[in-house]
Each structure stands twice: as C-alpha cells, then as structure tokens.
Amino acid sequence: MNNAEQINKWLDDNRITEVECLIPDMTGLARGKIVPRHKYNPAEGLRLPEAVLSMTVTGDYPDQDFTSLADPDMRLIPDASTLRPVPWNMEPTAQIIHDCAFFDGRPVDLAPRNVLKRILKLYEDEGLKAVVAPEMEFYLVEIQPDEDIPLRPPVGRTKRTEAGMQSFSIDAVNEYDGIFDVMYDWCEAQGLALDTLIHEMGTAQMEINLDHGDPLALADQVFLFKRTVREVAIRNNMYATFMAKPMQGQPGSAMHLHQSVVDKDSGKNIFSLKDGQPSEKFFHFIGGLQNYLPPAMPFFAPYVNSYRRLSRYTSAPINLSWGYDNRTCGLRVPHSDPQARRVENRLAGVDVNPYLAIAASLACGYLGMKQGLMPSEPLTGSAYEQPHQLPRHLDDAIDMLLKCEPLTNLFGEHFIRTYSAIKEAEYREYFDVISPWERRFLLLHV
Numbered sequence: 281m282n283n284a285e286q287i288n289k290w291l292d293d294n295r296i297t298e299v300e301c302l303i304p305d306m307t308g309l310a311r312g313k314i315v316p317r318h319k320y321n322p323a324e325g326l327r328l329p330e331a332v333l334s335m336t337v338t339g340d341y342p343d344q345d346f347t348s349l350a351d352p353d354m355r356l357i358p359d360a361s362t363l364r365p366v367p368w369n370m371e372p373t374a375q376i377i378h379d380c381a382f383f384d385g386r387p388v389d390l391a392p393r394n395v396l397k398r399i400l401k402l403y404e405d406e407g408l409k410a411v412v413a414p415e416m417e418f419y420l421v422e423i424q425p426d427e428d429i430p431l432r433p434p435v436g437r438t439k440r441t442e443a444g445m446q447s448f449s450i451d452a453v454n455e456y457d458g459i460f461d462v463m464y465d466w467c468e469a470q471g472l473a474l475d476t477l478i479h480e481m482g483t484a485q486m487e488i489n490l491d492h493g494d495p496l497a498l499a500d501q502v503f504l505f506k507r508t509v510r511e512v513a514i515r516n517n518m519y520a521t522f523m524a525k526p527m528q529g530q531p532g533s534a535m536h537l538h539q540s541v542v543d544k545d546s547g548k549n550i551f552s553l554k555d556g557q558p559s560e561k562f563f564h565f566i567g568g569l570q571n572y573l574p575p576a577m578p579f580f581a582p583y584v585n586s587y588r589r590l591s592r593y594t595s596a597p598i599n600l601s602w603g604y605d606n607r608t609c610g611l612r613v614p615h616s617d618p619q620a621r622r623v624e625n626r627l628a629g630v631d632v633n634p635y636l637a638i639a640a641s642l643a644c645g646y647l648g649m650k651q652g653l654m655p656s657e658p659l660t661g662s663a664y665e666q667p668h669q670l671p672r673h674l675d676d677a678i679d680m681l682l683k684c685e686p687l688t689n690l691f692g693e694h695f696i697r698t699y700s701a702i703k704e705a706e707y708r709e710y711f712d713v714i715s716p717w718e719r720r721f722l723l724l725h726v
Contacts, residue, residue: 284323286360291317291374300366300375301326301356304392304503306702307337307582308633312356312378322360325378327353333380333390334698337583338709342701346390346694354388355381362500367469368511377500389692392635396496399639399690402646409544410642411622413475413492414502416630417533418509419526420456420484421519428716431527433484434518442483452479453486456516463512470508472501481595482530492538495638502535502634524581524629525588532589532596533630537641538614540622541565541649552618566623566655568648569611569641570600573627574670575684577677578703579640580628584674584710589629592664597626599669601659608663610670627670636699643690674707 281289291299299320301312311332330353334346356378366373380391387394403410421431433441436455446452453460460477467474473491480487488509490501506522513520525532541550541561551562573580581587589596597610602623604613612624623645628637647653659666671677678700681687688696 283358283360284321287322287358287363287376290360290363291320294365294374295372296374297371298369298373300373301358302375302377303328303332303356303380304377304633304635305332305335306390306392306633306636306699307335308392308503308506308635310503310507317374322358322376325358326356328356328380330354330380330388330390333388334702336702336706336709338706340705340709342698342705344701346698346701355383357381361497364470364504367466368508368515375504377503389695390698392633392639393496393499395691395695396499396635396639398692399643399646400495402690403541403642404544407544408550409542410495411492411540411542412495412498412638412642413490413538413622414498414634414638415487415489415534415536415538416502416505416522417480417485417487417535418630419482419521419523419530419533420459420486420513421521421526423517423519431521445481445483446479447481449479452484453477456484459512459516459518462515463509466508466512467505470504472505472508474505480531480533482527482533485531485533492540495642499634499638522630524583524586524631531594534589534596534626535628535630535632535634535637537625537628537638538622539565539625539641539645540620541645549619549621551621551623556618558621560652561649562621562623563655564649564652565645566602566611566613566648567653568645568651569623569625570602570648570655571653572644572647572684572687573600573610573625573641575677575680576640576644576687577627577671578674578681578699579636580632581671581674581677582629582632582703584707586629586631587671587673590670597663597670599663599666600627601663601666602655603659603663606659606663609659610663613658639691640687643687647686647690674703678703678707 296317299315302310305311358376358378362377366375380388420434422434475489475491478487509520553559600610602611603609605615610627625641
C-alpha cells in the first residue's frame with residue numbers, strides 16, 4: 281500500500297470522524313487544520329499559507345517579509361508513520377503530522393521538520409545514522425490567568441503544595457498520580473515511547489525520558505508529548521509549563537539530548553573502536569559541539585527567558601567544558617559500554633523547538649567530524665569554576681549565528697536569515713515591556 285492507502289485504511293479501521301492535520305511551526309507549536317474525515321484526502325493533502333512558518337511566538341511577523349510577496353499557499357503532505365489517535369477527544373479523532381512542500385514538489389526550507397531532514401541527509405550521505413534520546417523537564421503549576429502574578433506550585437492529592445525541593449522523591453511524584461496515570465495511558469495510545477519519570481530538583485518539577493531512536497521520530501514524539509502533557513494538566517486544573525525558567529528561585533527546565541552515531545549498514549557505534557576505546561570520530565564530534573554550539577545558541581535558548589536558566593550552580597551549563605559523568609559540564613559523557621558510547625548535550629532548554637534543537641546539535645557534531653576538530657581536555661572538577669563561554673542574551677546569540685558561515689551553509693541562508701529575523705522581532709517586542717522590577721526599584725529611586 282502507498283502512503284495514502286495506509287492512511288485511509290487506518291482511518292476507516294478506527295472509525296475516525298475528524299482528522300487533526302498538524303505541522304510544527306517555528307516555536308514547535310501545532311498549526312494546521314481540523315478536517316471532517318469524509319473531506320480528508322491524504323493523496324491530495326491540504327494547503328496552508330507559507331507565512332505560518334515565519335510567525336513569532338506572539339503571532340506577529342518580522343518587519344521584513346521572508347516568504348513570497350504574494351503570500352502563497354504551500355502543500356501539506358501527510359506522513360503515514362505519524363498517524364495516531366487523539367486520546368482526549370470524545371469523538372474518534374486522528375492526528376497526523378504533515379510535511380510542507382512547494383507545488384513543484386520541493387520541500388519548504390523554513391519548515392522545521394524539513395530542516396531536521398536536511399541535516400539527517402548529511403549523515404546518510406556519509407553512510408551514517410544519528411541516534412538520539414531526549415530528556416524533558418517541566419513544571420506543574422497552579423492555574424493563574426493573571427500574567428503579573430508569579431507562578432505557584434499546584435496542590436497535590438494531600439491538598440497541600442510541595443514543601444521545599446523534593447529531588448527524586450517517589451512520594452512527591454505520587455502527589456500527582458491522577459495526572460501521570462492518564463499521561464502514560466494517553467502516551468501509550470499514541471505510541472510515545474516513554475522511559476522513566478522522576479521528580480527533578482524544582483518544586484513540582486518533573487522529568488520524562490524517551491527511549492533512544494531515530495532523530496526525526498523522537499522530535500515528533502517530543503512535539504506530541506508536549507501537547508499531551510498540557511492537555512492532561514489542564515483537565516486536572518493545573519498547567520504544565522515548558523518555559524525554561526518559569527519561577528524565581530527555582531531551577532530551570534532543560535531538554536538534555538543524548539547523541540550517538542552508528543554505521544548505517546552494520547549498526548556499530550562509530551564513537552567506539554573494536555577494542556572498546558573511544559574513536560577519533562567521538563572526539564571530533566565533541567570538538568564540533570564545543571566550536572559551533574555558541575553560534576547555534578538561538579536554537580537551544582530561543583527566547584529571552586531561556587537565558588535566565590543558564591547560570592552558575594543551577595544544574596545548567598555556563599560553558600562547553602566536557603567531562604566523563606560530570607553534570608556541571610555543558611557536554612557530559614555518561615558511563616556506558618562501548619556500543620552505547622554517547623555525548624549528552626545539556627545546553628538546550630525544554631522551551632526549544634525539538635526539530636531545530638536536534639538538527640542544530642547534530643549539525644555541530646557533523647561539522648566537528650568533517651573538519652577533524654579536537655576538543656579540550658576532559659574536565660574532572662566543576663565547570664562552574666570555569667569562565668562563562670556562552671552568549672548571555674538572545675540578541676548577542678543572533679549576531680553570532682548570522683556570522684557563522686558553516687552553519688549557514690548547512691541550514692541554508694534563507695532559513696538562517698528568517699529564523700534570526702523572527703528572534704530579533706521577539707526580542708524587540710520583549711524590550712518594549714517595562715517590568716515590575718523596574719517600576720519597583722527605579723520609579724522613585726533614580
């Protein structure tokens with residue numbers, strides 16, 4: 281059966297009445313259309329304005345138009361491998377992620393899913409395949425419609441909020457059993473391969489790990505997981521937030537990314553030699569991350585809030601030192617057997633677009649392998665005692681990205697210019713807002 285026939289059979293077998301046709305936008309949110317089943321033709325796909333891919337997180341657009349002046353449509357082509365039920369809908373509903381294409385068949389270069397595919401093709405052309413495993417941290421918080429009031433942890437089953445920080449506490453996780461039982465059921469229904477659930481350092485901060493696998497499939501799962509957890513939380517009268525730093529005095533939330541590379545034919549991990557020792561490719565990959573992650577920062581810290589997370593002594597990196605099983609480093613190599621040798625990139629906040637963050641991390645490692653870059657010596661002490669090596673603000677990070685020719689060559693100039701313009705527009709809009717801190721301390725004291 282072809283792609284369309286597979287989709288039609290699944291829809292018919294599951295008696296679907298509505299289809300949610302999704303694409304991930306530049307922020308990683310779901311855009312698209314909801315279509316009655318009898319009007320959905322997967323062979324034809326749908327149409328959506330190309331401008332959707334140049335929207336800011338506020339729904340605005342950059343001053344310069346990076347799409348066609350005619351504001352044309354693009355085709356949405358369904359990917360049968362992403363077809364899943366929507367377990368929280370009353371009516372039998374399907375959701376399916378679509379790829380974006382021009383009408384001449386070319387992939388739309390601004391579509392985040394296509395960006396990741398472009399980077400994965402570089403590995404494929406070298407006879408390689410990347411393997412990733414994301415770890416996502418998030419907070420449960422009390423519903424608060426007023427944006428001026430700080431967030432608070434929610435009330436659990438004991439009718440109390442958490443006292444202090446309950447790292448790795450089983451009882452603290454069980455406070456929210458009602459949420460997590462439903463979350464696991466809904467994720468299982470969607471084929472989302474959840475691994476472990478733990479309580480992280482922050483108050484009502486959780487971490488979910490996904491099984492390792494294909495980067496595109498894992499990016500799809502992160503995209504769908506965020507939708508799922510938000511829906512479960514709202515139905516339990518609280519929010520799940522994936523902000524990088526949602527609460528003052530609490531740790532930020534990361535999306536740590538474990539990465540390895542295997543030979544496409546043999547499946548062997550190229551980071552290890554036959555005798556089990558690390559290979560040159562392993563060190564070159566780390567060297568690429570150290571060299572190119574700073575200019576790639578807008579993909580790992582995409583908002584003004586993202587940079588609040590990256591501070592000393594807060595379980596977040598301030599530089600790109602690397603070390604064996606050293607969590608103070610931006611790049612950590614966990615203890616493992618040779619076939620599982622991998623590099624954990626601890627830079628990304630959980631607020632990232634998963635397609636772009638995974639693409640950027642793999643692109644940096646790819647450049648390191650192609651250019652034969654060597655890393656620094658592994659760090660055995662605390663990386664928090666080392667100098668700060670990363671951009672401190674979004675506007676500085678954008679400048680570095682625009683000046684990085686190797687990343688521009690990999691991602692395409694049109695995409696880099698468009699993404700940078702979106703981030704510049706978001707930064708300008710943020711900069712126009714006068715904060716409560718400024719009014720409190722500057723209004724009558726300067």
